[in-house]
Amino acid sequence: MADNEAKPGRRQFVASCIGMAGSAGVLGLLLGTYSEQSKARPAWAIRPPGALAEEDFAAACVRCGLCVRACPFDTLKLAELGDGVTAGTPYFVARQVPCEMCKDIPCVEACPTGALSKNLTDIRKAEMGVAVLTSRDTCYAVARGANCRACYLACPIKDEAISMERRQTDGRGYFEPTVHRDKCTGCGKCEEACVTAEASIKVLPRDLVRHDRPGGPVKKSGVAGNR
């Protein structure tokens, strides 16, 4: 063949390209797997108001921390590697420092990318999570019929998002803290205020509680009559 001399060079080039593509492919697969894995967020980590759904948030949040800097109450923090939340993304732990629901929503205002959506203009429409009375057996009001209503008093939209409902069980009357999901923003004031050692009322990600939202634990078709 006439191009005998050129061929080994070309073959080497093609081989090295295949090697590179293969290595990049392996790296890509590992990175992709890790990326999918890190979309799982622990239930105790609450995103700031206006945060997009978790699978959209992963592409939208550049991890700059401007929302953290904007938060006047130091509620928000950036996840550090090892926290269990995707490193660099903002979250808060309601039991430690809840969201004070600022009227002007400075965290959303500060976000340069829209990971915290500017469509949220009324903080009462925020859907950071939803409070759930997770331990009726430790709640003073429910389990002991005590006159505790710490969660109710802490709620910034009391009577709308949470109310004390009169209940009766086995002839025993008591008042039960009752969350109204459509009004609860998930600010976490109730969880912070709860007097039991481990909070009896907790804010959970909305998709854990409302299965009609994407990313929930059960497919929409598999659940009847949610909400």
Next chain:
Amino acid sequence: MTTTTHPRSFLARNQWLLARRTSQIAILVLFLIGPWFSVWWLKGNLASSVFLDTLPLTDPLVLLQSYVGGHTIEATALVGAITVFAIYALIGGRVYCSWVCPINIVTDAAHWLRTKLHIGVNWQPRKATRLWILGASLAVSAAAGAIAWELVNPVTMLQRGLVFGLGLAWIIVLAVFLFDLMVSRRGWCSYLCPVGAFYGIAGKVALIRVSAVRRSACTDCGDCFRVCPEPHVISPALKPRDPNTSPVILSGDCTNCGRCLDVCADDVFEMGGRFRKRPG
């Protein structure tokens, strides 16, 4: 090693290196005086920040991954990314690497120690590796709908860590240090880091470039080649086949670190404009 007859002062031999360290530390300090002293000149981190509460600055590579990941880019971030890209296209793309990036301090330290300890093990991947990693990061961002490289990026991990809290990110930084110390000479910055690869592309058009203006004075001592993190960029400008070739180092791989200016006892190199046509 050098052929000069006058010994050059310490300052003359290290001025660019000192300027570079000053710049790297000053930028870090600008981010830190906010949380430390509530002086908010520069708020955020290298991924995105606000200068003096007005000018947005956003890392174009991070935003590009966000975009291919399926997110609709908002104006603030877009303005920030265009601003940053324009700055680097002007002053040299990989100026990011040598004048801004905090990992550069880590890898330079590894290289210094490696030289001191005479560590010879040297795995050298292909130059194109970092471009492939860059491609893979963008592909994964698109496929997974996430900003993929930011999950592992030591650059932003370290910088964000210093400004917001490090967590376990020191492990990744240590890994880069050990890799450069014991596995590959200048391995991270010169072969693997896709951030550098990206800024290298921006640097292809950069206006500020190093130039071997007095290449006729070169004594072939080899000091510049030994000290350069990307030695392949020097030859076309310093030792061209055609003597009329421009003395400007045009490769985007050059980080404008200026170390060659420091070490050259014969004053061959100069930092200057891109369009210098002939040797001076």
